[in-house]
Amino acid sequence: MGYHNELGKWGEEVAASYLRQLGYTILHRDWDYRHRDLDIVAMDNGVLVIIEVKTRKNERFADADEAVTPQKVRSISLAANAYVKRYGISLEVRFDIITVVGEPAGANEVRHVKDAFLPYI
Template sequence: MAQHNTLGKAGEEAAARYLEQNGYTIRDRNWRKNHLELDIVATKHEELVIVEVKTRSNTDYIEPQDAVNWQKIRRIVVAADAYIKHFRLDIPVRFDILTVVGEPGTFKIEHIKDAFYPPMF
């Protein structure tokens, strides 16, 4: 497995642990439907939380959250819509970004709640 894939997988593991330690219930990880994907789908206080995880070894070139551009946001929102319809959910939805920076065992995690709102298509 390529080094960036290993780092990304470790980052998602750390992100899931962080969420669980902070009272979130993980519904799904790496949920896929056709070409759509959601990193983590969780719930807390009767709210569905769609979490995009961005893992980087450092922030020398770009902050992890800056990699979530409007195209990525659109794909996440479309995937979230598919998820909600698939499971027939009727609860409020929030979109968060979890940034995971460093190396496994020493990750620094930042949780950006309400990182973006669904754009109007």
Template sequence: MAEHNLLGKAGEDAAVQYLEQHEYTIRHRNWRKGHLELDIVAAQNGELIIVEVKTRTDTDFALPQDAVTPQKIRRTVIAADTYIKLFQIDASVRFDIITVVGKAGNFRIEHIKEAFYPPLF
């Protein structure tokens, strides 16, 4: 596995651990349906939380959340809609970003709740 893939997996592992420590229930990791993908699908207090995870070794070039472009938001919202319909979920939905910066074992985690809202298509 390439080094950036290992970093990404370690970042997602750290994000899941963070969410579990904050009393979120993890429903799915790396959920896929065709070309659609969601990094983490979690639940807390009757709400469905879709989490996009961005992992970087540093922030010298850009902030990790800057990689969540309008196109990525659109794809994430479409994937979330598909997920909700497939699993027949009747709950409010929130879109969060978790940034993970550093090296495995020494990550800084930032949880950005309500990081974006579904755009109108």
């Protein structure tokens, strides 16, 4: 596995730990639907939360959350729709972004943007 993939996996672990500390219940990680994935699916006070995690070593060139493009929002929306249908969920759904900036051996910064985007299909 390349460094980029290892960094992303580490960032998702940091994000999941952060969410657990806030009292979220993690339902799934890396849930896959037709070459699309949901990084983290969690529950927060009766709301289904779909979390896109973006990890960067640093933000020298751009903020990590800027990597959530309209194409990525569409992909997440399609996968979230499939998830809701597969599990028969009839709850409110929220889409968040968590950015993790840093490296496993050093300090890191976690930013959580709730209601970061509206889904579209």
